Amino acid sequence: MSLYCGIAYRRKISQGYRLLSTYVTKARYLFELKEDDGACKKAQQAGAFYLFHSLAPLLQTAEHRYLVPRFSLLEVESLLHKFGQDAQRIEDSVLIGCSEQHEAWFALDLGLNSSFSTHASLPKSEVETELQGSFIELRKAIFQLNSMDSSLLFTAQALLRWHDGHQFCSKSGQPTRKNIAGSKRVCPSNNIIYYPQMAPVVITLVSDGTRCLLARQSSFPKGMYSALAGFCDIGENMEEAVRREVAEEVGLEVENMQFSASQHWPFPNSSLMIACHATVKPGQTETLLS
Ligand SMILES: NC(=O)C1=CN([C@@H]2O[C@H](COP(=O)(O)OP(=O)(O)OC[C@H]3O[C@@H](n4cnc5c(N)ncnc54)[C@H](O)[C@@H]3O)[C@@H](O)[C@H]2O)C=CC1
Ligand SMILES: [Mg+2]
Known part of the structure; x- marks a missing residue:
């Protein structure tokens, strides 16, 4: 209809x-x-x-x-x-x-x-x-x-x-x-x-309101840091993927997730990079400092 x-x-x-x-x-x-x-x-x-x-x-x-x-x-x-x-x-x-x-x-x-x-x-x-x-x-x-x-x-x-x-x-x-x-x-x-496929990826800038967290993979060139990125698992929505990826990669829990922008990224295969901001849960900012 x-x-x-x-x-x-x-x-x-x-x-x-x-x-x-x-x-x-x-x-x-x-x-x-x-x-x-x-x-x-x-x-x-x-x-x-x-x-x-x-x-x-x-x-x-x-x-x-x-x-x-x-x-x-x-x-x-x-x-x-x-x-x-x-x-x-x-x-x-x-x-x-x-x-x-x-x-x-x-x-x-x-x-x-x-x-x-x-x-x-x-x-x-x-x-x-x-x-x-x-x-x-x-x-x-x-x-x-x-x-x-x-x-x-x-x-x-x-x-x-x-x-x-x-x-x-x-x-x-x-x-x-x-x-x-x-x-x-x-x-x-x-x-x-x-149909051609893209894999959704969340890339999240985690902050405590004043400072933000960047990280690096061992494969990155020396001195390169990035926001935390990861592929969405099947069945997940964007918020769940952000929460899980941040937990997996840096051991923090985040809240107040906000979508910021997105971009198609063809390397190494087609991804839809979904950029988000998130803040660490209260009480976790010390972890952020270490
Ligand atoms: N623009 C940027 O600053 C950055 C972009 N990226 C991009 O984000 C994407 C994801 O980042 P990662 O940290 O590598 O992801 P990730 O943290 O999810 O780890 C990669 C692992 O996830 C698994 N995986 C699950 N689904 C996958 C799929 N559809 N394709 C490939 N592997 C899959 C594999 O075991 C793989 O080794 C990459 O394509 C990378 O190029 C990553 C970091 C920074
Ligand atoms: Mg990752």
């Missing part, structure tokens, strides 16, 4: 009762591309492609920053042709966003083995020379990218990695097939749909 009302309301709006915002039309356009393979294929014709090699994005250096080159479908086809591959490889690309003018953006990895061939990795250094750029590990490049580029590349890397690691149905063992946008994979033998 509520879904039906929602659809009717949308129609009423799109028939011209109210002008839709740019953000709304963009969100609906992206939704259409995810649901409709034909529309997504059409969008590739006028779209822009970001290229990766084994999950490292192609970047170009400009002074102290990195620029992220984009290529048209024709340019990508001609590159593939030059390296002896056909345009079918473009079906491995994933939709990562669009401009306000609805130019669709895709990401394609030239280094991962394509679903269409077992020997399909393109030679990295030759492609770099051809495209006048370098495939640089994303983690090393983030501080030299602007925030829009880094967010797009985070999404792209996470999606490309997910597809690379989910090529088979975990129930039937059969190869799964991605839709054109790359927003899902389907097992043709039993129609199970697999």
Whole structure:
């Protein structure tokens, strides 16, 4: 019932009762591309492609920053042709966003083995020379990218990695097939749909009101400290995960948890980092000092 009302309301709006915002039309356009393979294929014709090699994005250096080159479908086809591959490889690309003018953006990895061939990795250094750029590990490049580029590349890397690691149905063992946008994979033998997944992680700044607690893992570089982070266990809500992680990692009990901000974090796998503030329970501040 509520879904039906929602659809009717949308129609009423799109028939011209109210002008839709740019953000709304963009969100609906992206939704259409995810649901409709034909529309997504059409969008590739006028779209822009970001290229990766084994999950490292192609970047170009400009002074102290990195620029992220984009290529048209024709340019990508001609590159593939030059390296002896056909345009079918473009079906491995994933939709990562669009401009306000609805130019669709895709990401394609030239280094991962394509679903269409077992020997399909393109030679990295030759492609770099051809495209006048370098495939640089994303983690090393983030501080030299602007925030829009880094967010797009985070999404792209996470999606490309997910597809690379989910090529088979975990129930039937059969190869799964991605839709054109790359927003899902389907097992043709039993129609199970697999969607890209993110693991929720809470990262909590614990304080006693005036001081805050930072910690370090043994794997951190020397001198690096961070707020306390941990994966949510299945069945937990955010508050329970914060309380448990803080207890596990530093032996404190916290209360007054507050959500602060969130961010997608693609390393080493896709996480949704949920940042929170929490205060230690009264009587535990001495522990905080030790
Ligand atoms: N931005 C930042 O400042 C920081 C970010 N992080 C990120 O937060 C995430 C979680 O932090 P950790 O302290 O490592 O988590 P954690 O404290 O939950 O410990 C990691 C352990 O949790 C288990 N685990 C449970 N679910 C898991 C899953 N979905 N994926 C992987 N391991 C899982 C594994 O046994 C793993 O060894 C990491 O991805 C890390 O990159 C961590 C610290 C600082
Ligand atoms: Mg942790």
